Amino acid sequence: xxxxxxxxxxxxxxxTQATLLDxxxxxxxxxxxxxxxPLPELFLAEEFxxxxxxxxxxxxxxxxxxxxxxxPKVGTFVRIPTRxxxxxxxxxxxxxxxxxxxxxxxxxxxxxxxILKRNIEESERAERRADxxxxxxxxxEFHWTIVQGSDNSKLVEHYGRLMNQLxxxxxxxxxxxxxxxxxxxxxxxxxxxxALLEKDPVGAELAMRGHVNASSLAASRGADAGSVTGAEKxx
Amino acid sequence: xxxxxxxxxxxxxxxTQATLLDxxxxxxxxxxxxxxxPLPELFLAEEFxxxxxxxxxxxxxxxxxxxxxxxPKVGTFVRIPTRxxxxxxxxxxxxxxxxxxxxxxxxxxxxxxxILKRNIEESERAERRADxxxxxxxxxEFHWTIVQGSDNSKLVEHYGRLMNQLxxxxxxxxxxxxxxxxxxxxxxxxxxxxALLEKDPVGAELAMRGHVNASSLAASRGADAGSVTGAEKxx
DNA sequence: CGTAGTTTTGATGCATGCAAGAAGTCACTC
DNA sequence: GAGTGACTTCTTGCATGCATCAAAACTACG
Numbered sequence: 034x035x036x037x038x039x040x041x042x043x044x045x046x047x048x049t050q051a052t053l054l055d056x057x058x059x060x061x062x063x064x065x066x067x068x069x070x071p072l073p074e075l076f077l078a079e080e081f082x083x084x085x086x087x088x089x090x091x092x093x094x095x096x097x098x099x100x101x102x103x104x105p106k107v108g109t110f111v112r113i114p115t116r117x118x119x120x121x122x123x124x125x126x127x128x129x130x131x132x133x134x135x136x137x138x139x140x141x142x143x144x145x146x147x148i149l150k151r152n153i154e155e156s157e158r159a160e161r162r163a164d165x166x167x168x169x170x171x172x173x174e175f176h177w178t179i180v181q182g183s184d185n186s187k188l189v190e191h192y193g194r195l196m197n198q199l200x201x202x203x204x205x206x207x208x209x210x211x212x213x214x215x216x217x218x219x220x221x222x223x224x225x226x227x228a229l230l231e232k233d234p235v236g237a238e239l240a241m242r243g244h245v246n247a248s249s250l251a252a253s254r255g256a257d258a259g260s261v262t263g264a265e266k267x268x
Numbered sequence: 269x270x271x272x273x274x275x276x277x278x279x280x281x282x283x284t285q286a287t288l289l290d291x292x293x294x295x296x297x298x299x300x301x302x303x304x305x306p307l308p309e310l311f312l313a314e315e316f317x318x319x320x321x322x323x324x325x326x327x328x329x330x331x332x333x334x335x336x337x338x339x340p341k342v343g344t345f346v347r348i349p350t351r352x353x354x355x356x357x358x359x360x361x362x363x364x365x366x367x368x369x370x371x372x373x374x375x376x377x378x379x380x381x382x383i384l385k386r387n388i389e390e391s392e393r394a395e396r397r398a399d400x401x402x403x404x405x406x407x408x409e410f411h412w413t414i415v416q417g418s419d420n421s422k423l424v425e426h427y428g429r430l431m432n433q434l435x436x437x438x439x440x441x442x443x444x445x446x447x448x449x450x451x452x453x454x455x456x457x458x459x460x461x462x463a464l465l466e467k468d469p470v471g472a473e474l475a476m477r478g479h480v481n482a483s484s485l486a487a488s489r490g491a492d493a494g495s496v497t498g499a500e501k502x503x
Numbered sequence: 504c505g506t507a508g509t510t511t512t513g514a515t516g517c518a519t520g521c522a523a524g525a526a527g528t529c530a531c532t533c
Numbered sequence: 534g535a536g537t538g539a540c541t542t543c544t545t546g547c548a549t550g551c552a553t554c555a556a557a558a559c560t561a562c563g
Contacts, residue, residue, distance in 0.1 A: 050516080073544065082520045086321075089545090090328055097332050099425075106524050106545055121422040124367065132363040186434070188357040190334075191426055200280070285546080308514065319548045336526090341515055341554050 054091040072109040097200045123249035127242050133183035135240035138234040145182035160215045289326040307344040334433045358484035362477050368418035369476035373469040380417035395450045
């Protein structure tokens with residue numbers, strides 16, 4: 034095993050660490066390792082055919098991102114999220130996306146606007162086809178486009194962290210954008226774009242915040258309904 | 269040296285790592301290691317009388333916090349901040365503190381209000397005495413009290429990261445709350461508290477954002493004036 | 504004198520050994 | 534049978550060695 038590793042290191046360069054972190058993050062986010070599951074360094078090291086050292090570093094990073102909990106001298110575990118945290122994260126989401134929309138509106142004519150318009154059209158098609166998978170993907174894109182269009186790298190950075198923590202709760206949230214809300218959600222997207230077209234920062238921010246808020250309300254209601262049932266589906 | 273370390277480990281438990289991280293962070297934030305300075309693992313290891321491993325972990329953490337930059341296979345360096353980043357961070361600060369003020373206003377009667385009122389009184393005294401040190405400290409406290417009063421742990425967490433990155437730019441920013449702005453700043457604090465007393469979330473948020481925005485404008489103007497001159501003062 | 508190729512240096516990235524500690528297990532006592 | 538104590542096991546935390554690689558220094562050549 035040692036020789037194999039050495040070889041791969043020689044070939045791949047030091048992309049090992051970043052790759053490893055990504056893999057681990059994906060496994061936690063997807064629920065492959067469910068909340069509460071232990072993540073022993075040695076086990077993961079063998080799993081990924083590296084030594085404990087890079088695994089350790091990756092785990093520390095994940096702890097920093099809020100996905101796992103390291104109990105000193107005991108072990109690392111996938112964090113168990115609380116409902117309260119979800120509410121808190123949605124409050125943050127609202128604020129950050131509102132900021133992004135406002136900044137984007139201030140930027141004048143930007144390519145993002147075309148992308149958003151097309152996104153809405155596609156969303157409508159997906160809604161008509163009742164293609165919830167495609168729809169969810171488009172929603173995700175819509176929000177990210179606005180954030181990245183804010184042209185504020187620090188905002189993007191913090192938003193990314195936030196979304197990682199929220200994506201982690203996707204288990205709970207996947208039931209969210211259910212058909213009943215899809216139409217309303219699209220209308221809200223449209224009004225955000227309208228404000229952007231009119232270069233109205235305040236309007237854009239308010240529209241965005243209203244939208245996120247509405248989604249979050251639907252989300253928490255959804256979570257109340259069937260929270261645990263969908264937990265193992267993704268794995 | 270090895271035995272000494274072993275001993276200390278036995279005595280102190282595993283508080284070593286957290287302590288080390290704090291020390292390193294402080295050294296970077298204070299400018300002891302100025303922007304651009306290299307941070308070789310071996311050097312730091314000897315400096316703190318530990319091995320490279322814990323140093324490495326601490327450095328990775330600092331990279332994650334945006335304070336240092338790790339160039340693979342080359343080395344770690346104290347990050348050189350750009351002016352643009354400062355603007356970006358202030359935009360985020362405005363948004364997050366606005367959110368916090370709004371949330372706090374929604375919470376009804378809370379002990380934080382008394383703290384804030386006292387803070388303003390003390391600030392006025394400090395202003396009359398032209399005690400800029402005390403005044404800066406009070407401003408810091410004011411803002412943190414509001415954020416922590418939001419009762420949103422995730423907000424506090426993200427705000428903390430943000431402020432670390434901003435504190436890092438303190439070198440540039442310290443010239444900010446100059447006497448000319450102190451009185452205006454206190455008035456703005458007062459209007460925030462007024463809105464809080466009236467349990468007016470929207471008003472509180474707007475007041476807070478207006479205040480942060482005004483500070484940030486003053487800050488960037490200050491930075492434009494004498495940015496580099498004060499750089500070594502703090503070290 | 505400038506430039507390309509080569510060597511040397513110095514730092515990181517990873518693997519591994521060892522000690523310390525926490526948690527669960529088992530036996531022993533009352 | 535229940536509770537308490539020692540013990541075993543499993544895991545982390547840290548130290549250190551070695552291979553790798555980037556960049557600087559040096560040399561030779563045009």
